[in-house]
Amino acid sequence: MSSSAAFYLLSTLGGYLLTSFLLLKYPTLLHQRKKQRFLSKHISHRGGAGENLENTMAAFEHAVTIGTDMLELDCHITKDEQVVVSHDENLKRSTGVNVNISDLKYCVTCQCEGKDTRIPLLEEVFEAFPNTPINIDIKVNNNTLIKKVLKSLPPLGLWLKEPHTMSRSQKFVIWLSDVLLMRKSLFDHLTARGIQVYVWVLNDEQEYKRAFDLGATGVMTDYPTKLKDFLNNFSA
Numbered sequence: 061m062s063s064s065a066a067f068y069l070l071s072t073l074g075g076y077l078l079t080s081f082l083l084l085k086y087p088t089l090l091h092q093r094k095k096q097r098f099l100s101k102h103i104s105h106r107g108g109a110g111e112n113l114e115n116t117m118a119a120f121e122h123a124v125t126i127g128t129d130m131l132e133l134d135c136h137i138t139k140d141e142q143v144v145v146s147h148d149e150n151l152k153r154s155t156g157v158n159v160n161i162s163d164l165k166y167c168v169t170c171q172c173e174g175k176d177t178r179i180p181l182l183e184e185v186f187e188a189f190p191n192t193p194i195n196i197d198i199k200v201n202n203n204t205l206i207k208k209v210l211k212s213l214p215p216l217g218l219w220l221k222e223p224h225t226m227s228r229s230q231k232f233v234i235w236l237s238d239v240l241l242m243r244k245s246l247f248d249h250l251t252a253r254g255i256q257v258y259v260w261v262l263n264d265e266q267e268y269k270r271a272f273d274l275g276a277t278g279v280m281t282d283y284p285t286k287l288k289d290f291l292n293n294f295s296a
Protein backbone atom coordinates (compact mmCIF):
# COMPACT_ATOMS: atom_id res chain seq x y z
CA MET A 61 0.00 0.00 0.00
CA SER A 62 1.36 3.39 -0.89
CA SER A 63 1.72 5.92 1.89
CA SER A 64 -0.95 8.21 0.43
CA ALA A 65 -3.45 5.35 0.35
CA ALA A 66 -2.58 4.50 3.93
CA PHE A 67 -3.01 8.12 4.91
CA TYR A 68 -6.36 8.26 3.19
CA LEU A 69 -7.54 5.09 4.89
CA LEU A 70 -6.36 6.13 8.32
CA SER A 71 -7.83 9.60 8.11
CA THR A 72 -11.15 8.17 6.97
CA LEU A 73 -11.12 5.67 9.79
CA GLY A 74 -10.08 8.40 12.22
CA GLY A 75 -12.89 10.63 11.03
CA TYR A 76 -15.35 7.80 11.40
CA LEU A 77 -14.21 6.97 14.90
CA LEU A 78 -14.24 10.62 15.95
CA THR A 79 -17.74 11.15 14.54
CA SER A 80 -19.00 7.97 16.21
CA PHE A 81 -17.46 9.03 19.49
CA LEU A 82 -18.97 12.52 19.31
CA LEU A 83 -22.42 11.25 18.37
CA LEU A 84 -22.37 8.68 21.15
CA LYS A 85 -21.16 11.26 23.65
CA TYR A 86 -23.54 14.03 22.54
CA PRO A 87 -26.76 12.17 21.74
CA THR A 88 -28.80 15.20 20.80
CA LEU A 89 -26.27 16.58 18.28
CA LEU A 90 -28.03 14.94 15.36
CA HIS A 91 -31.37 13.91 16.85
CA GLN A 92 -33.91 15.93 18.74
CA ARG A 93 -34.81 14.47 22.09
CA LYS A 94 -38.06 12.52 21.73
CA LYS A 95 -40.99 13.46 23.91
CA GLN A 96 -42.17 10.60 26.10
CA ARG A 97 -45.86 9.89 26.39
CA PHE A 98 -45.41 7.44 29.20
CA LEU A 99 -42.60 5.66 30.92
CA SER A 100 -42.89 1.95 31.53
CA LYS A 101 -40.45 0.56 34.01
CA HIS A 102 -42.53 -2.47 34.85
CA ILE A 103 -43.97 -4.50 31.97
CA SER A 104 -45.97 -7.70 32.44
CA HIS A 105 -45.24 -10.32 29.78
CA ARG A 106 -48.52 -11.99 28.71
CA GLY A 107 -49.97 -10.37 31.82
CA GLY A 108 -47.39 -12.20 33.97
CA ALA A 109 -47.19 -15.73 32.62
CA GLY A 110 -45.29 -17.01 35.66
CA GLU A 111 -47.85 -15.94 38.25
CA ASN A 112 -51.16 -16.58 36.46
CA LEU A 113 -52.43 -18.35 33.37
CA GLU A 114 -50.90 -16.26 30.60
CA ASN A 115 -53.00 -13.83 28.57
CA THR A 116 -56.11 -14.14 30.78
CA MET A 117 -58.17 -11.37 32.35
CA ALA A 118 -57.11 -12.72 35.75
CA ALA A 119 -53.45 -12.24 34.83
CA PHE A 120 -54.03 -8.72 33.48
CA GLU A 121 -56.05 -7.75 36.55
CA HIS A 122 -53.36 -9.02 38.89
CA ALA A 123 -50.64 -7.14 37.02
CA VAL A 124 -52.63 -3.90 36.92
CA THR A 125 -53.56 -4.23 40.60
CA ILE A 126 -49.94 -4.44 41.69
CA GLY A 127 -49.23 -1.38 39.55
CA THR A 128 -47.64 -2.61 36.33
CA ASP A 129 -46.86 0.21 33.87
CA MET A 130 -47.64 -1.82 30.76
CA LEU A 131 -49.30 -5.06 29.74
CA GLU A 132 -47.83 -7.19 26.99
CA LEU A 133 -50.11 -9.58 25.13
CA ASP A 134 -50.45 -11.52 21.90
CA CYS A 135 -53.35 -11.86 19.52
CA HIS A 136 -54.80 -14.11 16.86
CA ILE A 137 -57.94 -14.12 14.72
CA THR A 138 -60.76 -16.68 14.83
CA LYS A 139 -62.59 -18.13 11.85
CA ASP A 140 -65.39 -15.61 12.38
CA GLU A 141 -62.86 -12.74 12.53
CA GLN A 142 -62.82 -12.06 16.26
CA VAL A 143 -59.51 -10.83 17.64
CA VAL A 144 -58.60 -12.99 20.63
CA VAL A 145 -55.76 -12.82 23.10
CA SER A 146 -53.52 -15.88 22.88
CA HIS A 147 -49.86 -16.49 22.27
CA ASP A 148 -50.18 -19.71 20.29
CA GLU A 149 -52.35 -20.26 17.24
CA ASN A 150 -52.78 -23.89 18.29
CA LEU A 151 -54.52 -24.43 21.63
CA LYS A 152 -52.74 -27.67 22.53
CA ARG A 153 -50.27 -26.11 24.99
CA SER A 154 -52.78 -23.87 26.75
CA THR A 155 -55.90 -26.09 26.78
CA GLY A 156 -54.76 -29.58 25.85
CA VAL A 157 -56.93 -29.57 22.73
CA ASN A 158 -55.14 -29.80 19.41
CA VAL A 159 -57.05 -27.18 17.45
CA ASN A 160 -56.13 -23.96 15.67
CA ILE A 161 -57.74 -20.65 16.58
CA SER A 162 -58.27 -19.81 12.91
CA ASP A 163 -60.47 -22.93 12.62
CA LEU A 164 -62.71 -21.95 15.56
CA LYS A 165 -65.60 -19.58 15.94
CA TYR A 166 -65.58 -17.42 19.04
CA CYS A 167 -68.27 -18.66 21.39
CA VAL A 168 -69.49 -15.99 23.77
CA THR A 169 -71.74 -18.24 25.86
CA CYS A 170 -69.20 -21.05 26.33
CA GLN A 171 -66.68 -18.41 27.30
CA CYS A 172 -68.73 -16.98 30.17
CA GLU A 173 -67.97 -19.82 32.52
CA GLY A 174 -64.47 -19.22 33.75
CA LYS A 175 -63.25 -15.68 33.84
CA ASP A 176 -59.83 -16.84 34.98
CA THR A 177 -59.27 -19.53 32.39
CA ARG A 178 -60.98 -18.37 29.22
CA ILE A 179 -59.48 -16.71 26.19
CA PRO A 180 -60.45 -13.02 26.17
CA LEU A 181 -61.26 -10.82 23.23
CA LEU A 182 -58.75 -8.03 22.67
CA GLU A 183 -61.55 -5.48 23.03
CA GLU A 184 -62.37 -6.74 26.52
CA VAL A 185 -58.83 -5.99 27.63
CA PHE A 186 -59.06 -2.45 26.25
CA GLU A 187 -62.38 -1.95 28.03
CA ALA A 188 -61.16 -3.32 31.34
CA PHE A 189 -57.89 -1.35 31.39
CA PRO A 190 -58.47 1.91 29.53
CA ASN A 191 -55.54 3.64 31.24
CA THR A 192 -52.89 0.99 30.94
CA PRO A 193 -50.55 1.07 27.94
CA ILE A 194 -50.63 -2.23 26.07
CA ASN A 195 -47.92 -3.74 23.92
CA ILE A 196 -49.65 -5.92 21.32
CA ASP A 197 -47.82 -8.70 19.56
CA ILE A 198 -49.70 -9.63 16.38
CA LYS A 199 -48.74 -13.24 15.96
CA VAL A 200 -49.83 -13.97 12.40
CA ASN A 201 -49.37 -12.00 9.24
CA ASN A 202 -53.06 -11.74 8.40
CA ASN A 203 -54.31 -8.46 6.95
CA THR A 204 -57.79 -8.83 8.42
CA LEU A 205 -56.25 -9.28 11.85
CA ILE A 206 -53.93 -6.30 11.46
CA LYS A 207 -56.77 -4.07 10.22
CA LYS A 208 -59.06 -5.17 13.03
CA VAL A 209 -56.43 -4.55 15.69
CA LEU A 210 -55.69 -1.10 14.30
CA LYS A 211 -59.39 -0.27 14.17
CA SER A 212 -60.02 -1.38 17.72
CA LEU A 213 -57.17 0.64 19.19
CA PRO A 214 -58.26 3.21 21.74
CA PRO A 215 -56.88 6.72 21.20
CA LEU A 216 -54.05 6.09 23.67
CA GLY A 217 -50.67 5.49 22.06
CA LEU A 218 -50.02 1.79 21.72
CA TRP A 219 -47.00 -0.05 20.62
CA LEU A 220 -47.45 -2.60 17.87
CA LYS A 221 -45.06 -5.29 16.89
CA GLU A 222 -44.95 -6.88 13.47
CA PRO A 223 -45.80 -10.56 13.26
CA HIS A 224 -42.80 -12.81 13.11
CA THR A 225 -41.52 -16.31 13.23
CA MET A 226 -37.96 -16.63 14.41
CA SER A 227 -35.42 -18.28 12.16
CA ARG A 228 -32.03 -19.57 13.20
CA SER A 229 -30.32 -16.51 11.82
CA GLN A 230 -32.65 -14.26 13.85
CA LYS A 231 -31.79 -16.21 16.98
CA PHE A 232 -28.14 -15.66 16.15
CA VAL A 233 -28.77 -11.94 15.74
CA ILE A 234 -30.42 -11.89 19.17
CA TRP A 235 -27.44 -13.62 20.72
CA LEU A 236 -25.07 -11.23 18.96
CA SER A 237 -27.19 -8.28 20.06
CA ASP A 238 -26.77 -9.36 23.65
CA VAL A 239 -23.01 -9.31 23.22
CA LEU A 240 -22.89 -6.04 21.27
CA LEU A 241 -25.85 -4.09 22.57
CA MET A 242 -26.02 -4.80 26.29
CA ARG A 243 -23.71 -1.89 26.96
CA LYS A 244 -24.12 0.98 29.32
CA SER A 245 -22.79 3.54 26.84
CA LEU A 246 -25.41 2.58 24.27
CA PHE A 247 -28.25 2.55 26.82
CA ASP A 248 -27.16 5.97 28.11
CA HIS A 249 -27.00 7.30 24.57
CA LEU A 250 -30.49 6.07 23.70
CA THR A 251 -32.12 7.28 26.91
CA ALA A 252 -30.48 10.68 26.48
CA ARG A 253 -32.13 10.83 23.05
CA GLY A 254 -35.45 10.07 24.74
CA ILE A 255 -35.62 6.55 23.37
CA GLN A 256 -36.94 4.05 25.86
CA VAL A 257 -34.93 0.87 26.22
CA TYR A 258 -36.85 -2.22 27.27
CA VAL A 259 -35.31 -5.59 27.99
CA TRP A 260 -37.30 -8.84 27.88
CA VAL A 261 -38.11 -11.43 29.05
CA LEU A 262 -36.26 -11.27 32.38
CA ASN A 263 -37.36 -13.41 35.30
CA ASP A 264 -34.89 -13.19 38.15
CA GLU A 265 -33.41 -10.51 40.36
CA GLN A 266 -29.92 -10.76 38.88
CA GLU A 267 -31.24 -10.19 35.38
CA TYR A 268 -33.39 -7.25 36.57
CA LYS A 269 -30.37 -5.74 38.29
CA ARG A 270 -28.13 -6.16 35.27
CA ALA A 271 -30.68 -4.48 33.01
CA PHE A 272 -31.36 -1.50 35.28
CA ASP A 273 -27.67 -1.09 36.14
CA LEU A 274 -27.01 -0.86 32.41
CA GLY A 275 -29.61 1.89 32.20
CA ALA A 276 -32.64 0.08 30.76
CA THR A 277 -35.84 2.13 30.94
CA GLY A 278 -37.98 -0.89 31.62
CA VAL A 279 -38.06 -4.63 32.04
CA MET A 280 -40.64 -7.11 30.80
CA THR A 281 -41.22 -10.09 33.06
CA ASP A 282 -43.35 -13.17 33.63
CA TYR A 283 -43.25 -12.40 37.38
CA PRO A 284 -44.85 -8.99 37.98
CA THR A 285 -44.85 -9.37 41.78
CA LYS A 286 -41.17 -10.32 41.84
CA LEU A 287 -40.24 -7.35 39.64
CA LYS A 288 -42.39 -5.05 41.76
CA ASP A 289 -40.62 -6.19 44.95
CA PHE A 290 -37.26 -5.79 43.24
CA LEU A 291 -38.08 -2.24 42.11
CA ASN A 292 -39.22 -1.28 45.62
CA ASN A 293 -35.83 -2.23 47.01
CA PHE A 294 -33.77 -1.16 44.01
CA SER A 295 -34.92 2.43 43.90
CA ALA A 296 -34.89 2.75 47.71
Ligand SMILES: *[C@@H]1O[C@H](CO)[C@@H](O)[C@H](O)[C@H]1NC(C)=O
Pocket residue numbers: 137138139140141162202203204205
Ligand atom coordinates in the same frame (compact mmCIF):
# COMPACT_ATOMS: atom_id res chain seq x y z
C1 LIG B 1 -57.08 -14.13 7.84
O1 LIG B 1 -58.00 -14.53 8.82
C2 LIG B 1 -59.34 -14.69 8.36
C3 LIG B 1 -60.23 -15.03 9.55
O2 LIG B 1 -59.79 -16.20 10.19
C4 LIG B 1 -59.39 -15.76 7.28
O3 LIG B 1 -60.70 -15.89 6.79
C5 LIG B 1 -58.43 -15.39 6.17
O4 LIG B 1 -58.38 -16.44 5.23
C6 LIG B 1 -57.04 -15.13 6.71
N1 LIG B 1 -56.18 -14.62 5.66
C7 LIG B 1 -55.04 -15.19 5.33
C8 LIG B 1 -54.28 -14.55 4.22
O5 LIG B 1 -54.61 -16.17 5.92
Ligand SMILES: *[C@@H]1O[C@H](CO)[C@@H](O)[C@H](O)[C@H]1NC(C)=O
Pocket residue numbers: 150158159160163
Ligand atom coordinates in the same frame (compact mmCIF):
# COMPACT_ATOMS: atom_id res chain seq x y z
C1 LIG C 1 -52.75 -25.69 12.49
O1 LIG C 1 -52.12 -24.88 11.53
C2 LIG C 1 -50.85 -25.36 11.12
C3 LIG C 1 -50.22 -24.32 10.23
O2 LIG C 1 -51.13 -23.81 9.31
C4 LIG C 1 -51.01 -26.72 10.46
O3 LIG C 1 -49.76 -27.21 10.04
C5 LIG C 1 -51.64 -27.67 11.44
O4 LIG C 1 -51.89 -28.91 10.82
C6 LIG C 1 -52.95 -27.11 11.99
N1 LIG C 1 -53.41 -27.94 13.05
C7 LIG C 1 -54.66 -28.40 13.11
C8 LIG C 1 -55.02 -29.25 14.30
O5 LIG C 1 -55.49 -28.14 12.25
